[in-house]
Amino acid sequence: MHFSDSMHTCLRVDEIVRLLACELVVSGGKAAAAALARCCKNFEDPVLDALWGTQDRLLPLLETFPEDVWDVVSHTFVSQPTTPISSLLNYSIGKVFERMPTTVEWARFNKYARRMHKLKLDCSKEPIPSDVLSVLQLRTLNEPLLPNLKTLELKETAAYMIPFIPLFLSRRIACIDIHFIDCPPPVMVASMIVNFPKLCPYMQEISLQPLLDDSTITHAASEMLLTCNLDTLRSFQVDSHLTEEANRVLFRLPDLQGLWSVFTEHTPLPTASLPGLTVLDVQYFHGHDWLRAFHATPLSKLTDVAFHADCDRIGDFLEAFENIALTTSASASLSHFKFYTSCSWNPNYNSLLSFKQLKELVVEFSCQGGCSSSVDDEIIATLAQAMPKLEILQLGKAPCQVPGNVTVQGLMALARHCPGLSKLRIHFKMDNLTVVLAGGAMPSPSDGESYLSRGDCALTSLEVGEIPISDHHTLPVALTLLRIFPRLLEIECGNMVWGQIADIIRLSKQVDSFVRRSGMTYPLYYLS
Numbered sequence: 122m123h124f125s126d127s128m129h130t131c132l133r134v135d136e137i138v139r140l141l142a143c144e145l146v147v148s149g150g151k152a153a154a155a156a157l158a159r160c161c162k163n164f165e166d167p168v169l170d171a172l173w174g175t176q177d178r179l180l181p182l183l184e185t186f187p188e189d190v191w192d193v194v195s196h197t198f199v200s201q202p203t204t205p206i207s208s209l210l211n212y213s214i215g216k217v218f219e220r221m222p223t224t225v226e227w228a229r230f231n232k233y234a235r236r237m238h239k240l241k242l243d244c245s246k247e248p249i250p251s252d253v254l255s256v257l258q259l260r261t262l263n264e265p266l267l268p269n270l271k272t273l274e275l276k277e278t279a280a281y282m283i284p285f286i287p288l289f290l291s292r293r294i295a296c297i298d299i300h301f302i303d304c305p306p307p308v309m310v311a312s313m314i315v316n317f318p319k320l321c322p323y324m325q326e327i328s329l330q331p332l333l334d335d336s337t338i339t340h341a342a343s344e345m346l347l348t349c350n351l352d353t354l355r356s357f358q359v360d361s362h363l364t365e366e367a368n369r370v371l372f373r374l375p376d377l378q379g380l381w382s383v384f385t386e387h388t389p390l391p392t393a394s395l396p397g398l399t400v401l402d403v404q405y406f407h408g409h410d411w412l413r414a415f416h417a418t419p420l421s422k423l424t425d426v427a428f429h430a431d432c433d434r435i436g437d438f439l440e441a442f443e444n445i446a447l448t449t450s451a452s453a454s455l456s457h458f459k460f461y462t463s464c465s466w467n468p469n470y471n472s473l474l475s476f477k478q479l480k481e482l483v484v485e486f487s488c489q490g491g492c493s494s495s496v497d498d499e500i501i502a503t504l505a506q507a508m509p510k511l512e513i514l515q516l517g518k519a520p521c522q523v524p525g526n527v528t529v530q531g532l533m534a535l536a537r538h539c540p541g542l543s544k545l546r547i548h549f550k551m552d553n554l555t556v557v558l559a560g561g562a563m564p565s566p567s568d569g570e571s572y573l574s575r576g577d578c579a580l581t582s583l584e585v586g587e588i589p590i591s592d593h594h595t596l597p598v599a600l601t602l603l604r605i606f607p608r609l610l611e612i613e614c615g616n617m618v619w620g621q622i623a624d625i626i627r628l629s630k631q632v633d634s635f636v637r638r639s640g641m642t643y644p645l646y647y648l649s
Contacts, residue, residue, distance in 0.1 A: 173236035178247055182237070185230050186222055218256045227260065238271050240289065245277035245302065254285040265291035272296040280305045283313055287320055294321040295353075298328040307333050311341035318349040325353050326379070330360035334385075343367035355379065358402065365389045372414065378422075384411040393418045404429040409438050412445050420449040425457040433464045439472035439484075452476050456510075459483040465493035470500050470516075474507040480541075481513040492523035494548040498531035501547065505538035512579075514539075515546040519586035519615065524550045529601065536578035536605050546584035546613075551598050580606040584613040592618045599625035 176182070222230065260266055266288050273289050275282070278301050286299070297317065310332060317324060327345075332338050343364040346357065356379030357371060363383075371380070372391040379400040386407040396419045405411055405428070430438070438460070446452045452475045459481070466486035473482065482504070486493055494517045505511070514535070525548030532549060535542055583606070590598060599622045602609055610630070612623040 169233070170236050173233050175239040175241070176237055177241045177243070179240070179242060179249060180247060182230070182233055183253070185233055186226055190218060190220060190222055190226065217250055217252050221256065234267050235269055237267050238269060239274075240267065240270060240272070241274040241276075243276045244279060244282060248279070249282070251281055251285070254282075254288065258285060258288045261288045267291060269293055272298075274298040276300045277302045279303075280309060283309050286313060287316065290317075290320040292320075292322060294324060296326040297321065297324065298326070300328075300330055301332075304331050304333040307335040307337040311337045314345045315341050315348075317345055322350055323353050324349055326356040326358075327354075328356070328358040328381070330358070330381075332360040334361075339363060346371060352376075356400070357381070360404075362388055365391075390414045395420070396422070398423055400425040402427045402429075404431060406431050408432075408434045408436065409441050412441055415445050415449060417448045420446075420451040421454055423449070423451040423454055426451075426455065427457075427459040428461070430460070430462040430464070435462055435464065435466055437469065437472075439468050439470070443472040443475055447475065453478065455479065457481040459485075461485045463487050465490060467493050467495050470496070470504060474503065477507055478510060479508045480510050482508065482511060483513065483515045485515065485518055487518060488521040488523070492521050492525075492548070493517075494520075494525060496547055497526035498528055498534070501527050501531035502534035502538075505535045509538055510541060511535075511539040512541050513544045514542060515544070515584075517546070517548055519546070519584060519613075520548045520588045522587045522589055523548075524589055526550070529605070532602075532605050536580070540577040541579050543579050544582045544584075545580055546586075549588065551588075551590055551594065551601065578606050579608055581608050581610045582613070583609060583611070585615075585619050586613070587615045588619070590616075590618050590622075592621070595621045595625060598622050599629065602626065603629060 257266055268291055270289065270291055271293055273294060273296070275286070278299055283305055314329065317327065338361045342359050342361040343366070346363065346367045347370060351374060354374065355376060357377065358379060358381030361383060362385050363371065368389065368391045372393040372395065374395065376397050377395055378397050380395065380398060381402040384403065384405040390411055391414055393414045398420055399422050401423060446455065455476050456478050458473070458476060458479055460483065462485065464487055468484060496516055527547055527549035529551070535545065595618060603626060609626060612619060612626065614620055614623060
């Protein structure tokens with residue numbers, strides 16, 4: 122009897138079969154799913170759809186062609202574009218078309234190509250030869266190469282790939298996300314992006330970066346916006362400033378959820394009306410007068426903001442942003458705040474205390490020419506109390522060699538008030554480590570538990586950079602950090618002493634794990 126003849130009635134329902142196929146693939150049972158598809162016709166299409174729906178490589182699709190279609194050339198890996206195949210040797214195998222595929226071979230290719238809904242390529246890891254792309258491009262003269270593709274993500278995209286990007290597009294595309302390896306030639310990019318609205322009339326999300334500051338890009342990006350379907354557009358993140366007309370349109374889209382805008386000194390300030398905005402990313406090259414565009418604008422759904430100041434005219438930006446946020450109701454919804462500048466800066470963090478829902482706070486500035494961090498225990502304690510939901514806190518870039526003002530007391534305040542904190546980067550100092558931490562002496566072995574397990578802070582990653590520390594303090598520093606942050610796993614550092622502390626913490630974790638598994642009443646390495 123054929124397997125499908127004895128199948129339970131419920132397994133003849135397409136929705137149930139597809140759900141089972143997806144669960145099997147997602148759970149890592151791809152081989153079992155493929156075997157099931159081969160022995161049961163009812164499972165073939167659902168399993169193939171699940172297996173091919175999302176791809177992070179193009180090679181599996183190309184390998185649906187017979188081997189004699191390819192001319193195999195082995196060589197040492199160089200920057201010349203190739204389509205690599207996994208190999209245990211120290212070279213990749215480049216493949217190029219030896220002959221044109223036949224109609225039957227293209228039909229087999231299409232059987233799998235039509236099932237792809239999401240393609241995510243890292244072009245630096247799997248560069249595709251231009252001659253292969255040229256053959257595929259011939260196939261798109263009458264029909265799309267990937268007719269049902271909805272999401273296209275290209276990372277580290279080289280300039281030679283740009284003319285071939287349209288071959289992956291179709292009318293079903295909803296999301297385009299392209300990250301170039303360098304700022305490509307403006308004319309090349311412009312000629313591509315102006316055609317996006319025609320090739321993808323229902324585009325919902327577009328992300329292009331990095332792009333050169335060039336008038337050709339400005340006009341092309343503006344034309345793309347003005348000719349796309351504004352009723353479907355939900356996210357516009359293009360690394361270019363726009364014309365005055367395009368800005369007026371962009372800043373009046375009621376259903377826009379994600380916006381990346383670039384303001385130059387001569388950018389006209391539109392009056393924003395973006396009630397649906399959830400993500401705002403702004404890069405500006407002058408003062409923060411552009412904030413006035415958002416004054417009194419309803420932003421009750423805004424959750425993520427990121428600002429990039431490519432100038433030294435930063436001033437009291439945090440205070441200016443707070444004033445705008447309080448008039449837009451954004452302070453109640455904001456959960457992620459990021460500010461980046463390559464300049465030295467000493468901000469007043471009090472302006473951030475209104476954002477009590479923050480889960481991520483990143484304020485990145487430079488220590489070049491002298492450390493500009495003035496964060497101390499009082500500031501840290503105040504921030505921690507105002508933002509108990511913090512999960513990521515990063516103030517300044519990687520800590521420099523100048524001792525910070527935050528002490529053990531500041532770290533303890535973070536651990537006490539922000540139990541969900543998982544990632545931390547601040548300028549601090551580790552002194553007076555021989556003094557017993559606040560809260561009394563370390564527990565005695567009779568307590569029946571390791572002090573490593575005490576406390577609730579979730580911190581697992583600590584970035585210390587070049588924070589000065591004596592090599593005589595490695596053990597007390599390691600144990601102090603573990604006392605404050607019992608779940609600490611990773612230390613990002615820039616010197617050998619901190620590397621030794623990281624090793625001690627890893628070893629302590631291993632010993633503690635052994636003690637727990639062995640059922641001992643107290644850890645072997647207990648120090649008091």
